[in-house]
Amino acid sequence: MGSFIITNSRTCLKHLCPLLRRPLYHQRAPQKNNQPSNHPYCTKGERRPSEFHGTKHRDFTPRDRTSFPKSVFAAGNARRTAEILKRKSGADQDRDQDPDQVSTGSLKGRAAFTAQIPDRALSVSEWRDLKSSSSRPERFELRMMEGMLADTEADISVAKSLLNYVAAENGTLPYELLLKYLALCVSGGHHSEVSDVYDIMKSCFKTLDTGAYSLFVKGLSHTERWREALIILEDIKKVITPSSRNYGDAVTGAVLHGDRETAWRLYGELMDQGLMPNQETWRCLFESGVSQRAHKDELLAILTYMRENQIYPEEKLVRSIKAWFESLPDENWRGKFTSVDPGGVCRSCGTELESIQLTEEEYNQLKHRVMEDVIEGRDVFNKTTPEELESFKSFVQKRPAFDVVIDGLNVANITPKCVKSETLLAVVSALQGLNVLVLGRKHMQQPSRNWNRHDMNQIKQKAHCFFTENISEDDPFLLYAALHSGNHCNFVSRDLMRDHKACLPDSATRRLFFKWQRGHQLVLSNFIPGKKIRFQRTSRYDTIVQSHGKTWHVPYDEDGGERSTYEVPQRWLCLSNDV
Numbered sequence: 001m002g003s004f005i006i007t008n009s010r011t012c013l014k015h016l017c018p019l020l021r022r023p024l025y026h027q028r029a030p031q032k033n034n035q036p037s038n039h040p041y042c043t044k045g046e047r048r049p050s051e052f053h054g055t056k057h058r059d060f061t062p063r064d065r066t067s068f069p070k071s072v073f074a075a076g077n078a079r080r081t082a083e084i085l086k087r088k089s090g091a092d093q094d095r096d097q098d099p100d101q102v103s104t105g106s107l108k109g110r111a112a113f114t115a116q117i118p119d120r121a122l123s124v125s126e127w128r129d130l131k132s133s134s135s136r137p138e139r140f141e142l143r144m145m146e147g148m149l150a151d152t153e154a155d156i157s158v159a160k161s162l163l164n165y166v167a168a169e170n171g172t173l174p175y176e177l178l179l180k181y182l183a184l185c186v187s188g189g190h191h192s193e194v195s196d197v198y199d200i201m202k203s204c205f206k207t208l209d210t211g212a213y214s215l216f217v218k219g220l221s222h223t224e225r226w227r228e229a230l231i232i233l234e235d236i237k238k239v240i241t242p243s244s245r246n247y248g249d250a251v252t253g254a255v256l257h258g259d260r261e262t263a264w265r266l267y268g269e270l271m272d273q274g275l276m277p278n279q280e281t282w283r284c285l286f287e288s289g290v291s292q293r294a295h296k297d298e299l300l301a302i303l304t305y306m307r308e309n310q311i312y313p314e315e316k317l318v319r320s321i322k323a324w325f326e327s328l329p330d331e332n333w334r335g336k337f338t339s340v341d342p343g344g345v346c347r348s349c350g351t352e353l354e355s356i357q358l359t360e361e362e363y364n365q366l367k368h369r370v371m372e373d374v375i376e377g378r379d380v381f382n383k384t385t386p387e388e389l390e391s392f393k394s395f396v397q398k399r400p401a402f403d404v405v406i407d408g409l410n411v412a413n414i415t416p417k418c419v420k421s422e423t424l425l426a427v428v429s430a431l432q433g434l435n436v437l438v439l440g441r442k443h444m445q446q447p448s449r450n451w452n453r454h455d456m457n458q459i460k461q462k463a464h465c466f467f468t469e470n471i472s473e474d475d476p477f478l479l480y481a482a483l484h485s486g487n488h489c490n491f492v493s494r495d496l497m498r499d500h501k502a503c504l505p506d507s508a509t510r511r512l513f514f515k516w517q518r519g520h521q522l523v524l525s526n527f528i529p530g531k532k533i534r535f536q537r538t539s540r541y542d543t544i545v546q547s548h549g550k551t552w553h554v555p556y557d558e559d560g561g562e563r564s565t566y567e568v569p570q571r572w573l574c575l576s577n578d579v
């Protein structure tokens, strides 16, 4: 991208020039790194009666577990477990002592850099001095702007003075620098500055890149010029499909300025494009509907969409949903934040929630759709050959129905410190007495440090094994084997179909698939190498948005809770309409 001649916009930039105020330098504290790594297969050592202990338990029914409501599937459990394990293993200390760790390294780098950013606006000569004293003068201005962008408390006047300096030195402002400044204005909510930059860029560049357009849609939506954001959206459409974020920002602009019809038209367009709306957009729409009869069906359709796509609202959104229901004229809805007892009964209204078990009819429907559209469809199996697929099918058909299907690679990687084949053997041994299928890759059969020949031979004695080509994907094989075996068959794997959700043909099948997954997934809830292995399965009720006419039950993610993909929320919004 080029740069533009400053004479065009000197008047605009003039009022970007700040006054000098505070002392020159300011040390900033480094940001805290709060991203613990999740370790999804372990949990703290709660006793659970439903565990295998290497015995011949076939029964996975949830009634055994009623006295242990804090399931391994409970939101936040993975994070808590990871922290406990880290403390136990002293990993915290290890990391602090290791200077090569990527996370600590980049943290130090950022801290050193933010320390350079002045905490007040500088004059042209002060910026010049700062640059000449910098150990890295190359791309100095860009790095300064990036530094401010990374700092949530950045002072916009410092950025303005930097632009002023660059303009004075060069007579032009590079596009890249201006774009970073725009990003800073948008993220900081400096609306009038966004408006100024828009005028500057529009007058100097014929077209902008989609990144700039996106920033303007977001920035302008909050101003009186929100309708111009809609024009920009049209410009984006000429190049690419706008993102759901773009649409969401435009919806927000329309709602903020009281134009509900435009908001819903944009939302309809977003849905027609097959985009996944974000929760902020939904929140905006629910809030715009408070005390309104209009658009009731569309708002209820959002709840149905969440149900079909296995989406849980965040706390902010669920509060808006509650407020909207309670505001509906003459409908007398009351909402309560509550939990559900282990038997699946709402603690607030006593309603029994939907069972996690698929009915015979639902199971057959799912099996039929998945077998026909997913397994036979080309998409999923584009990483395998028709020959491999055929040989797998006949392998499955020649054997009695499996009780458990194991994703071998996934399970072998549970504890990074152990030899992989040893972990896999331990899991297979714990399932003795059941008809087990282990899905693996061909490379696992070649003896190596991770794949011990003796372990692999033992695994082959205890379970049926099928080894796919090294490039094949496991999910479809696992699905085929499990569904072919019947409704009793469970599986051990972390996640399924993450990349293949689009292959599920329709929303009803998606809903059934997610339900089947939640009801048939076994998670290793306690694994201490060489000692004990425990499995746990999800609860007896289905954690999903649901309604029975006079009630709605909406599971939601609490603020600050971190949920691993296989975990489900534990908090519910109960809405009832008892007149």
Ligand SMILES: [Zn+2]
Binding pocket: 346, 347, 348, 349, 350, 351, 551, 553, 574, 575
């Ligand atoms: Zn209830």
